[in-house]
Amino acid sequence: NAGVTQTPKFRILKIGQSMTLQCAQDMNHNYMYWYRQDPGMGLKLIYYSVGAGITDKGEVPNGYNVSRSTTEDFPLRLELAAPSQTSVYFCASSLGVLRVWYFGPGTRLLVL
Amino acid sequence: RKEVEQDPGPFNVPEGATVAFNCTYSNSASQSFFWYRQDCRKEPKLLMSVYSSGNEDGRFTAQLNRASQYISLLIRDSKLSDSATYLCVVNWNTGNQFYFGTGTSLTVIP
Numbered sequence: 001n002a003g004v005t006q007t008p009k010f011r012i013l014k015i016g017q018s019m020t021l022q023c024a025q026d027m028n029h030n031y032m033y034w035y036r037q038d039p040g041m042g043l044k045l046i047y048y049s050v051g052a053g054i055t056d057k058g059e060v061p062n063g064y065n066v067s068r069s070t071t072e073d074f075p076l077r078l079e080l081a082a083p084s085q086t087s088v089y090f091c092a093s094s095l096g097v098l099r100v101w102y103f104g105p106g107t108r109l110l111v112l
Numbered sequence: 113r114k115e116v117e118q119d120p121g122p123f124n125v126p127e128g129a130t131v132a133f134n135c136t137y138s139n140s141a142s143q144s145f146f147w148y149r150q151d152c153r154k155e156p157k158l159l160m161s162v163y164s165s166g167n168e169d170g171r172f173t174a175q176l177n178r179a180s181q182y183i184s185l186l187i188r189d190s191k192l193s194d195s196a197t198y199l200c201v202v203n204w205n206t207g208n209q210f211y212f213g214t215g216t217s218l219t220v221i222p
Binding site: 035040041042043044045058059090098100101103104105106 | 116120143144146154155156157158161199203209210211212213214215
């Protein structure tokens, strides 16, 4: 049982480059989330999805985009990387809005 | 005032000690509360939900104080393996917004 998987585990980007962070879950969860965690800060919600084809902004969506074409996948796109996007990105999924979240192992991103 | 606040610590306690963390929240309409545990460079994992009447899971006890708007986590008989960062999570009204605290760092010393 893989749970929530994320790729890549680590990436270095140059300013202005683009990339997609991949997230997949095999638990048939409707809800999926993208968070970022900066040192000494709490997790901040970037985007979330309540089902295939439905996405919505979280607390810090600027500079990111998402799509949800299937229940399993929820990729996060960075279009023009900036140093402020250096962070650890966690994808999570849950069965419902007030249910337990299952987090992926995270993607560490460094923008130079 | 921040939506969710935690004392960052660090809390350094000897094995066998009892330690308690508090987490205050600003929205009186919040309904769901959780404690997550995060090991160094790992993802958060659910430790326990927090119920209105308080709940216990082995050495861990969670309490909710709605009047003062805080939740607490009590760990009894601390083990070395309890060393981690403990995150409190609070929902915002009934929507999909949840707020994470910055976490409280615990180190249990032999």
